[in-house]
Amino acid sequence: MAAWLLTCNPNGVFDLPRFRDEGNDLTSWTISQHKREVAAGDQFVLWMSGTNAGIVAHGHFTGQAAHGRPDTTYWLTDPGERDYVPLEVDQWLDRRIPKSQLAADPRMSGATILTMPGGRNPHRLNRAQWEAIHEALEAASGEDPGWDLNPGDEIRRVKLHAHYGGSTQNGISPSGTTNNILIFTAASSGHQHGYFDTWNEDGTFHYTGEGQTGDQRMVRGNKAILEHRETGKRLRLFDGARGTVRYLGEWTLDPEQPYSEDQAPATGGGDLRKVICFHLVPVRATISAPEVEIGQDYVAPDESVTPTPATQSAPDPDLVGRNLSTHRRLQNELAKQAQNRGFTALSPDVSDPDFDLAWRDTEGRLTVCEVKSLTPANEARQLRVGLGQVLDYQDQLSDRAPDVSAVLWVEREPSERRWITLCRRVGVTLAWPCQEDSVFPQ
Template sequence: MFKLGRLREDGHPLHSWSVGRYLGDLAAGDRFVMWVTGTGGGLVGRGRISGAPTKQPGSPVEYWQEDPGDRWYAPLVMDEWLKQPIPRQRFKEDARFQEKSPLATLFAANPHKVTAEQWAAFEEAFANVRDEGVGPSWHLQPGQSIKRKALHDRYGGSRQGGISKCAKSANVLLFTDPKTGHQHGYYDEWAEDGTFHYTGDGQKGPQSFDTLGNSSTRDHVSLGLSLRLFEGSRGTVRYVGEFAVNPDEPYSWAMAPETGGGPLRKVIRFHLVQVGSTTQPPSVPVGCAYRVADESVEPAPAQPALSDIELVVRNLTTHRKLQNDLAAAARIGGLDVFSPGVADPDFDLGWRLTEDDLTVCEVKSLTPANETRQLRAGIGQLLDYQDRLADRVNSVRAVLWVEREPTEARWLALCERVGITLAWPGREDDVLG
C-alpha cells in the first residue's frame, strides 16, 4: 500500500503512479482523476499522464508499506488537489454509476476505465467544489488574449509583476515580456533541452525563495497549483498554455543585471515543461527578434571529469557558433531572421521568404561518438516543429544544419525522403536560396 497522504503532508510532489493494466493505452496528455479508498476516502484530485509507462523500482520507497519491487509506473503531473475528498457516496447515488461502475472494482489494479458520462460526473464534482469556494474553473485556451485586469478580476492575484499567485483560484500566473523583460534582467527563453527558462521574481538584489511568487512556483505541484504562462505583461496579454517545473531539474541559478542595468546579481531560472497541448491558433504570429547565442560557454563546476567538461564546452560553443554564423549569412542574404517566441516550438532559428512562408532550423554539433544520436534527434525535432506550425503558416521548410558532412551518406537520402534539408558550413546556398 502506498501512503499518499503522508507523501503530501511531507510536502513532496507526486510524479508517477503504479499501473498494472492498459499499459499500451496510456499516453502523454491522457487525463485522469485520483481516488483514495478506505474510510474518509473519495475523489481527491486530477491531472494528466506525461509519458508512457516504464518498469522501475518503487519510488519513493519510504512511502510504501512494504517494498513493492519493480513495477510499471506512469509519469504524471497533478493539475489539482482537493482540500477535502469528495465522498464515494455522492457518486454511488448518481445514476451514471449504477452499471459498470469503476467504484465496484477499486480493489483491482490501476487504472480503471470510465465512461464519458461518468467522466462528466467527475468534472461536475470539481466544478461544484470551485463554486463552493475553491475558485473559478479555467476558461482560456492557448492563443487566446485577455485584458490583464479582467484576468485578475476572475482568478485573483497581483496586477503587477511577473509572478502572480492567485487568491481566488488554484493558479500561479506567469508573465513573460520579450519587449521589456531585458531591462529588468529577465532573460526568458527556450533552452537547448526543450524546457522554457523563466526568470524568478525580484528586480533588485539576489533572488531567493523567500518571496511568495518564487516559492509557489517551485512548489506548485505539492501545493496543488497550476502554472499558467502568458506572453506580455501589461494591457492585453496572450495565454501560452499550462506549464510545470521540470521534476528532474526544477530550476538553476544564473547571473543577471538589476533593473535599469544595475550590478549583476544571482537570479533563479525555473525550468518549465509544457503540460498537455499548447498549440497556438493561426492568428498567433511565429517568431520574435533573433537572439544572438552566447558563445562564451563556461564549464559547470560539478562535472565528473576534465574530459567531460571539455566535451560539454566544445559541443555548446560549436552549436552556438554554427547558429550565429548561419543567422549572419541569412541576414547578409536579405532574409528576415528570427528566434522562437514563447508560444512557438523551440527551434534554434528561422527565416522568412515571405510573411506566410518560413524556414525553421535545428542546429547540431557532431562528434564521432554522438553523430547518429544527434542526427536522429534533429530529424525528430524538425518533424515535430513542422507539425506544430502547420496550421499557422502556409509553408514550413525544415533545415538540419550540422557541424560537418555526416560520415554516412544515407543521412542525406533519409532527410530528403522526409522533407528535411540536411546541410553544413560551405553549403549555405542550399538552405538560404
C-alpha cells in the first residue's frame, strides 16, 4: 500500500472552499503522474496551497485512475479532459496541519511538496514522510502533546509566555514558536475598554476582539483568531489578564457564525464604536460555568474618567460621560463599605454575568448588586434598566448559588416612592448612600 499527497490551489485552479461550503462530497481528484501506480486502498492527504499552506483532509483511494471530463462548476479555468483517481475522504480536519509544522520535522526532508511545491499531482510519500504526517494527523484530533496545562490550572502569565510564546501585553497573543493563540478575558478590567465578553447558557463564549479606540478591524490578533483553522493554531482561553491566569481550555470558532459585529463605548466611556464579537465553542474538557466559583476579588474601576456627551443609543446609559464617573464612585464606595463590615467584595469572573458588584457574608451567602447613577432626566429609565439587570443577574446565578439576594444601589432616593415598593415586591432591595445597614445586615 502506497501513500500520496494531493495538492489543491484554491485561488487559481479549483475552488475547494466553495465546493465544501455548498455541501458537496469529494469523490475524485485529478492527477497527472503515477497514473498506473495509484491503487485502491492507498492512503492520501489533501494539501491546500497558498499563504496558509497545509493539510486539510485525509482518506484513501477507492480504485485506479481513469480518464474523463469533470463538472466545471468549481474549476476556475476549464480543465478539459483529465485523469482522475476515485477516493473517499475519511476526515476533514477542523484545523489544518500547517506547512511550518511539517517542514520542522526532519523526516519530511526531501518531500517534494516542500522542495517542489508547484509539482504535479500526486506527490509520492516515502515511509518516513508518511509516519511524520500520520503522527501529525493523530495529534490534530487530540490534545497537543506539547501542551502541559489542563482546564482549571493556574499559571503566572510571564511563565506561560516563556513556555508557549506570544506577547505578555495583549489580550490576543498569537505565538510564533508554538501552534497556539493565547486569549485572555477579564470582565473587571475589560468593561472600562468596552469589552463585554459573555458566557452563554449553551456553553459557548462570546469574546470581544482587540482595539480600545475607534472601530475594531479584522487585523492583527482579530485576524489571527478568524484564521486560526487555516493557520493550524489552537485557541487557548484564559481567565485573567495579568499576574496569575486560569486556563479555561481549548476553543474554536463557530463554523456557522464565527463572529458578529456590535457596538460598545470606547475606553473611558467615549462614543459608541464597532466591536467584533467572536463566537467560540469548546473543543474539549473546557470548564463550564457551573463548575467555576462565582466572582473574583474585587477590582476597583478607575473613577478619573473624562466626561463625554451621553449617547442615547449606548447599551447602558450609565456607562458614558458623567454617569460613568458617578457610577464608579458609587460602586467603589459600596465595595469599601462591604469590606469594612467583614463581607467579601467580588467583581464578575469570566463565567459570570456582568454585574457591577457582589459580596459574600461570613456564612457564604451571596448578594449581587447593580449600581446606577440618577439624574432628574434619566431617573425612571435608570431604575427600569437597573431593576431588569439585577433580576437577570440573580436568575443567571441561581443555578450556581443556593440563595442569591439582589440589591439595586442608586445615587440618591428616587423621587417616586413607588420604586421602593416595586423592588420589594420582586425581592430586590432598593437602597442608596446612608442606607448601608439595609444591604449589609449583621
